[in-house]
Amino acid sequence: MPSSPAATAIQDAARAVRQGELWRVGQLAEATGKTVRALHLYEELGLLTPASRSKGGFRLYDERSVLRVQWIDRLQELGFSLKDAADFLADLQDRDHGPAAMQTLRAFYQAKLAETRASLERLRALEAELQDSLDYLDGCQSCAGHTPRHACPACDSHTHAGQPAPPMVAAVQDPA
Numbered sequence: 001m002p003s004s005p006a007a008t009a010i011q012d013a014a015r016a017v018r019q020g021e022l023w024r025v026g027q028l029a030e031a032t033g034k035t036v037r038a039l040h041l042y043e044e045l046g047l048l049t050p051a052s053r054s055k056g057g058f059r060l061y062d063e064r065s066v067l068r069v070q071w072i073d074r075l076q077e078l079g080f081s082l083k084d085a086a087d088f089l090a091d092l093q094d095r096d097h098g099p100a101a102m103q104t105l106r107a108f109y110q111a112k113l114a115e116t117r118a119s120l121e122r123l124r125a126l127e128a129e130l131q132d133s134l135d136y137l138d139g140c141q142s143c144a145g146h147t148p149r150h151a152c153p154a155c156d157s158h159t160h161a162g163q164p165a166p167p168m169v170a171a172v173q174d175p176a
Helices: 005-018 025-032 036-044 063-077 082-094 098-142 149-154
Strands: 059-061
Touching: 025 036, 025 059, 025 063, 036 063, 063 082, 082 098
Parallel strands: none
Antiparallel strands: none
């Protein structure tokens, strides 16, 4: 099974570091699918720090930078703005002791996991409603093409087996 682009990028970055390679910003942009401007913005916000700079002053990044960019992406998927992510990271870095920082991170991830699970439950319920609606609407295909739309709420088609229209269908039907 082929690796995902993200996994390949991480593997390439790890190999590069083992070989003593550091990447310029354009190479990091290519590896992470970000623009150079986005990476510069991450740096301006304190979200990303180059591992070092070349003699010419170019930013140089290592595999930790790939992981950081992916972490930023995940925070954005969780609804964080870049400023929120920067504030969160600054709060973590302000912790003097590793266990305190990791406990803060753990509490944050626990809260986000609970929110994610609640979202999944809502999406599963929506999925069921949509499937019920589609199943009902499949039965509507048996009506004659000239059946007036206003007849739909009172439909007594045998394909519906006397079942009322699901809420997502009934809500858009005209009253009988």
